[in-house]
Structures are given as C-alpha cells and as structure tokens.
Amino acid sequence: MPDIAGSSQSVKTVMxxxxxxxxxxxNGFKTPSEEENNMTGGNHSPTGxxxxxGSSSRGSPTLSYQEREKFDLKLFLYPLEKKYQxxxxxxxxxxxxxxxxxxxxCSSCFHELARVEPRxxxxxxxxxxxxxxxxxxxxxxxxxxxxxxxxxxxxxxxWGCKWESDYKDFQDHVNNKCxxxxxxxxxxxxxxxxKRFLQKHLDKDCPKKIIxxxxxxxxxxxxxxxxxxxxxxxxxxxxxxxxCDKKLEIPRDELDQHIEEFCPKTKMVCEFEVIxxxxxxxxxxxxxxxxxxMIDHVKSIFIKMTEQDERLNKHELALKENTDFIKGVDKxxxxxxxxxxxxxxxxxxxYTRKLKEARAGNADTLFSPTFTTSKHGxxxxxxxxxxxxGKGKGTHMSVFIxxxxxxxxx
Numbered sequence: 219m220p221d222i223a224g225s226s227q228s229v230k231t232v233m234x235x236x237x238x239x240x241x242x243x244x245n246g247f248k249t250p251s252e253e254e255n256n257m258t259g260g261n262h263s264p265t266g267x268x269x270x271x272g273s274s275s276r277g278s279p280t281l282s283y284q285e286r287e288k289f290d291l292k293l294f295l296y297p298l299e300k301k302y303q304x305x306x307x308x309x310x311x312x313x314x315x316x317x318x319x320x321x322x323x324c325s326s327c328f329h330e331l332a333r334v335e336p337r338x339x340x341x342x343x344x345x346x347x348x349x350x351x352x353x354x355x356x357x358x359x360x361x362x363x364x365x366x367x368x369x370x371x372x373x374x375x376x377w378g379c380k381w382e383s384d385y386k387d388f389q390d391h392v393n394n395k396c397x398x399x400x401x402x403x404x405x406x407x408x409x410x411x412x413k414r415f416l417q418k419h420l421d422k423d424c425p426k427k428i429i430x431x432x433x434x435x436x437x438x439x440x441x442x443x444x445x446x447x448x449x450x451x452x453x454x455x456x457x458x459x460x461x462c463d464k465k466l467e468i469p470r471d472e473l474d475q476h477i478e479e480f481c482p483k484t485k486m487v488c489e490f491e492v493i494x495x496x497x498x499x500x501x502x503x504x505x506x507x508x509x510x511x512m513i514d515h516v517k518s519i520f521i522k523m524t525e526q527d528e529r530l531n532k533h534e535l536a537l538k539e540n541t542d543f544i545k546g547v548d549k550x551x552x553x554x555x556x557x558x559x560x561x562x563x564x565x566x567x568x569y570t571r572k573l574k575e576a577r578a579g580n581a582d583t584l585f586s587p588t589f590t591t592s593k594h595g596x597x598x599x600x601x602x603x604x605x606x607x608g609k610g611k612g613t614h615m616s617v618f619i620x621x622x623x624x625x626x627x628x
Contacts, residue, residue, distance in 0.1 A: 295369040295382060302365050305339050306331065310385075311365055313357040319343040325357055374398035377412065433469075460484060493518040553587075562589045562600060569604075576605035577612075588622060597622045 289310050291298050304311050306327040313325035319338050323331065331337075336345035366386035372379040379398040381391055392399060397414035404416075405426035411419055420427055425441035433453040438446050447454055455467035458476065460483035468476050477484055482502035488495040488511075495515065497507055508515075564586040566572065575581040586600040599620045607616035 290373060293370045293373055293375075293388075294385075295371060298368070302361075302368070311361065314361045314365075315356070316358045316361070317343060317345060318349070322358060322361060372396055372398070458483070490515045490518060493522045562586060562598075564600060566602070573604045576603070583607075597624055 288307075291303075291310065298310060301322070302311055303309070304314075304324045304327055305321065307324060309324070311322055311324055314322040315325055315328045316322050317338050319341050321338050321340050323339075331339070332345055337343065338345065366384060368385045369382060370385050370388050372381040372388075373392060374396055375381075377398045379396055381396065383391065397412065399413050400410055401413050401416065403409045403411075403419060403424055403426070405420075405424050407424050407426040409419060409424065425439065427440050428437055429440050429443065430437050431443075431446060431451055431453075433455070434451050436446065436451065452471040453469045456470055456473055457464070458466055458468060458473070458481055460477065460481050462481050462483040482500060484501050485498060486501050486504055488497040488504070488507060490511075493515070495511065495518065497511065499507055566584065572581055572584070581604070583601050583603050586602075588597055588599050590597050599622050601618045601620065603611075603616040606612055606614040610616050
C-alpha cells in the first residue's frame with residue numbers, strides 16, 4: 219500500500235458549497251464526488267442504462283441517500299474491522315474524518331452531524347469546528363488509502379463471478395466489466411439479462427432487433443418476421459400446391475407462372491375444345507390423350523370444315539343478292555338526285571357514228587331520260603334529231619321538249 223501519510227505529493231483540494239471535492243493526486247485518490255458516483259453507480263446503472271445520481275433506473279424505485287450509499291459488508295473477503303466502519307451509517311468509511319477523540323466518520327455523515335449536533339456519537343466529545351482537520355476539504359488520507367486496498371469480491375459472486383480485487387476497483391468492475399451484471403436490452407425490448415448473454419439475446423431472442431430476410435433481403439423487426447414470411451416475402455420458397463414434386467420449392471412470385479405453364483399436375487382442357495372435345499386431364503397426361511384421340515380430332519376437324527364450307531357458300535349467295543340490291547338502290551338514288559336537282563345533263567354516247575347514221579337516213583330521233591322541273595313539278599323528256607328536222611334538216615340539230623303524263627300515286 220502506498221505511504222499516504224508520508225507522501226510529499228498531497229491531494230489538491232477545492233471548496234465547493236458544503237460538499238467535499240478533491241482532484242486525483244499521484245497517490246491514486248479520487249474526488250469525493252467522483253468516488254461517490256463510482257460507489258453508488260454514478261452516471262451508469264448496473265443495467266447499463268444512463269441515469270443521473272438523483273434519478274432511478276428504468277423500472278426501479280427511487281433510492282434514498284443512505285440506500286444508495288450502502289455497501290454490502292459481506293463482500294469483503296475478510297470481516298471489516300470496526301475502525302473502517304462509520305458508527306452513524308454503519309457503512310464502510312467514505313472519505314473518513316478523524317475527530318479529536320480518535321473516532322472516524324464518513325465525510326457526509328460528519329457534515330450532517332456537525333450541522334445538527336456537533337458531538338462524537340460514540341463518546342459525546344464536542345466537535346471543534348475551528349479545528350483545521352475538520353475543514354470540508356480535509357479527510358484522513360492514510361485511513362482511506364487502507365480502506366481502498368481492502369480485498370473485496372464481486373456482488374454477483376453468487377451468480378458465478380470469480381472477480382476478487384481491491385475495494386477501489388469494485389465499482390468499475392461492477393459497472394463496466396462484470397459479465398454477470400444485469401442490463402436492459404439496448405433495443406428497448408424490455409428484456410433484462412446478464413451482460414454475458416447480450417450477444418445471444420441479440421442474435422436469437424430480441425424482438426426489436428432489425429434483421430434481414432434470408433430470401434429477399436428485406437429488413438424488418440424480428441417480431442415481424444412471421445408476418446413477413448407468411449404474407450409479404452416474394453422470394454419465399456413454397457411447395458407446389460399440386461404436389462408435383464415434394465422436393466421442389468418455388469419462389470412465391472414465380473409460383474403462378476409455374477402452375478399455369480409448367481406444373482405437370484395442373485388440370486387442363488383439350489386444345490380441341492373449340493371443335494367439340496370436352497376431355498380434361500393433367501398436363502402430364504394430355505400428350506397421351508392427343509395420341510389416342512387423334513382420329514376423333516381429325517373427324518371433328520373435317521365436320522367443322524364442312525360446316526364452315528356450307529356456311530361460306532350461304533354467305534357468298536347472300537353477298538351476291540346484297541350486291542344486286544345495292545346496285546338497284548344506287549340507280550334509284552341516281553334518278554332521285556336528277557329529279558331533286560331539276561336539271562338534265564344528257565350525254566350522247568358515240569355521237570360521230572350516230573350523226574353519220576342520221577345523215578344517211580338510218581337513224582331518226584334520240585330520246586333522253588325523263589326529268590322534272592322540280593320535286594313535284596312537270597315530268598319532261600328531251601328528244602333530238604342530229605341531222606335536223608323540218609326546215610332545219612341537213613343544216614341544224616333539232617331539239618324538242620315533250621311534257622309527259624304524270625305517274626299515279628298509289
């Protein structure tokens with residue numbers, strides 16, 4: 219143990235309100251506030267969750283000051299001597315202050331006692347507030363050094379932790395290194411377990427851990443894995459519902475195509491259904507049907523072709539009748555157009571030949587189609603003598619307009 223009493227390198231201290239503060243010297247001491255944090259859990263609870271000194275860990279009740287300070291004396295490898303135990307809090311001395319009578323108290327217990335009743339709790343010796351040893355920044359470094367060197371075991375030794383070392387290393391081990399300390403899952407799933415089981419919990423049990431689907435690489439929470447595989451994963455291997463192959467597994471997004479195009483157990487109708495074949499069987503048995511029913515299929519095709527030929531002939535006959543009808547309608551429409559327009563455009567075909575015949579006396583008068591003066595006007599007809607008639611014969615063309623008898627309306 220270092221020579222604390224005779225060390226030339228003393229602890230630098232500062233005053234801060236009514237509390238005791240001290241920086242770390244080369245003797246290895248920590249400040250009372252730092253040591254208090256270490257011994258009581260400080261800013262990190264044994265479960266690994268961050269908390270302040272005055273707050274409680276998640277799911278734990280708020281602890282009193284004395285409860286936070288209490289150290290289980292059974293953790294010392296050897297029974298704790300009374301000189302290292304505070305008579306007020308009955309805990310191991312924390313930054314001990316030695317009174318004139320020789321008794322020692324924790325710094326925190328001393329300041330509380332000095333404020334209420336400044337007397338030693340053992341022999342009632344009055345506490346001198348003007349004594350330099352009783353200043354807030356002073357404590358018995360030699361005694362505290364002896365306490366820090368006492369050997370202790372881990373508070374989780376009953377769970378199997380084998381750690382044993384100096385008292386000064388106790389809280390660092392419990393808070394940061396002990397694999398048997400209880401912690402909460404970092405994914406906030408609510409599970410509490412020993413630190414040594416953290417990786418196992420994350421790898422196999424934690425429902426809030428994000429995992430990747432082994433089939434489609436989709437990322438989701440472990441608790442959503444069953445829903446993803448049951449309803450969403452497009453690449454999940456599934457057996458054929460027709461049980462065509464017990465070893466065959468097909469991705470979900472390809473299963474429909476397999477059933478429609480490839481599965482030998484899929485029920486199908488014969489390709490010759492359109493000509494009357496109503497046979498149904500599995501895809502693997504369809505070739506056998508085609509082979510055995512070939513003659514029946516050919517006969518069905520022949521009958522179908524005969525029926526189609528007869529139907530085609532009927533269509534051709536109907537087409538011819540419709541064509542003739544359309545021609546008649548077209549002619550009638552032409553005549554009606556002429557009547558509606560109340561004018562005559564008369565074209566004489568092969569005029570030169572007919573003129574020669576008229577001059578030779580072989581042809582006489584040519585008559586035009588009938589026409590009317592209006593829709594309900596007079597019905598007329600034009601006639602022409604190409605070589606003339608009467609006084610104009612041989613020199614003029616004679617044209618005559620004749621009024622015809624109207625048609626009776628039925």
